[in-house]
Amino acid sequence: MRATLIYGAGDIRVENVPDPVLREPTDALVRVLRSCVCGSDLWPYGSKPAAEHGDRIGHEFLGVVEDTGAEVTGLRRGDVVVAPFVWADNTCDFCREGLQTSCRHGGFWGAQDVDGGQGEAVRVPQAEGTLVKLPVGEDSALLPSLLTLSDVFPTGHHCALTAGVGPRTTVTVIGDGAVGLSAVLAARRLGAERIILMGRHKDRTDLGRDFGATDVVEERGEEGVEKVRELTGGDGTHTVLECVGLRPAVETAFGVVRDGGTISRVGAPQYPEVPMDLQVFFRNITLTGGVAPARAYIEELLPDVLDGTVEPGRVFDRTVGMDDVPAGYRAMADRQALKVLIQP
């Protein structure tokens, strides 16, 4: 089968790799219907040292079950399923607490001999715990939105949820990438009435407004902080959803959060330290968030996707086949595309 590999910064290749086979009785084989490129894939795409051997990449996919191991019940050939971006048994104590990203028997796609998601098929470990069956056919028009249940929409939801977003909270979302826009959508879904989106790509912030943003702040840094404070009577917002992962975004978050408020970060941190000094201490600011346990949220978010209440798939603005995956990476890295859908 064909799959995507990364050899180093800027070096994405699509190659023939061995077809996946069942290895463990808890495995399933899934033929991929849709995959996509994640903002977090752009970190290695931007900085990975060149290597002789490529690494499999991609962690978001939706597909059709082709075969299952002897111990897999509840899934059968032909089922359309979505996989969260971390596989997990969904039965250990962490999973039962809704923290499948810390599953005692789970792991990441594309690591340790597990397939990446950006290919034609995937061997899914802990298939029964990992996969969620979708009540749609292979040709459903909802596939793009359903694919977002793999990562980007639950990540936005995790951000809003851990920040404590609700009807009475004001929200600032930092970042107009696919995660930021998903966070807007999730915050609106949780009842937030005031959502300030910080971003400066008009096509993206326009989608953000469609998703529920009530205000858009284009300015960055100190200027951006001033603008959000102006919009909130000088106080800042109760919650801040940090969807970038860079140090300046974190600094902005501390600038726009209201005393007693919460910053949730779901942008994979490209920084080692966070400024939490005496001033932050006196203001009782909470910093939460982290990698989203997407698996914990899929069942909850699914109905709203199925009935069209939310359309998170609108973050996809380009679709490529396997041949064009490298071009898809380039388009996202160059900000020509917001998020690239892959149709193998």
Next chain:
Amino acid sequence: MRATLIYGAGDIRVENVPDPVLREPTDALVRVLRSCVCGSDLWPYGSKPAAEHGDRIGHEFLGVVEDTGAEVTGLRRGDVVVAPFVWADNTCDFCREGLQTSCRHGGFWGAQDVDGGQGEAVRVPQAEGTLVKLPVGEDSALLPSLLTLSDVFPTGHHCALTAGVGPRTTVTVIGDGAVGLSAVLAARRLGAERIILMGRHKDRTDLGRDFGATDVVEERGEEGVEKVRELTGGDGTHTVLECVGLRPAVETAFGVVRDGGTISRVGAPQYPEVPMDLQVFFRNITLTGGVAPARAYIEELLPDVLDGTVEPGRVFDRTVGMDDVPAGYRAMADRQALKVLIQP
């Protein structure tokens, strides 16, 4: 009257200062029955640059109302009252949310022409919002425990509460100072059954055991982290109460917290940054806490103090008069005393 001033590191003096008088109609005058030295007073005591003029110091006191301004209702001469360590109107939006430390019309004792608490009397701004009447006489044996409502016990409570301590959570308390021990007491009061106290002063950790600690870990740094992990099946505890304020304590906190867990810090941070890198992100660790809005908790904690359910005043192991306040500071700085009570 006599009051305590700090002139620089190690230079505490007791001097005659003008008697306080009512200035605003919202003021009250309080004759101090008991005050005390706080661990946070030891920061300037350890490092304040020498100055020609001293600054008033002390932010914990309990006393008797001597006079009230025209707008103060609900308090009258002779009432025994306790003051939280930040004064506040208790009516603004932040106060109504229980964040009196961010009160729009509040401030700190000993700053901006407001008396410090370590003296014979205090002019109390926003008296009606700030002071809480206590149903005891001037000679009550409960005065030491009631005085802890000013700061150290609510600070421990804030730490445990914001960390989410409850019956099903395991707890590590870092620090065996008066705040750490108060955090143990507060965690036990909130129902925690497993409380690991990290500290190495036996007389203090013994009091910690009386307060509810189930385990004591003397080791520090990596060794201490290993020990806590051993005690918790390798996982760490759901919550960590950081009651020191130094960088190594924060690092230990990240080492002993369970995936998905919460660190709450109430040790005033003597560090500018916190290590919250990709590993912390993948583990979904929350960092919360801050300066405790003691005022928000006094009414809730008071009944348990009055009926003897808790005896937070046991943290006081030395009592001094005004003359000996400098010696009291020395004793605390030298760790000869855990917490010094001042009886003017």
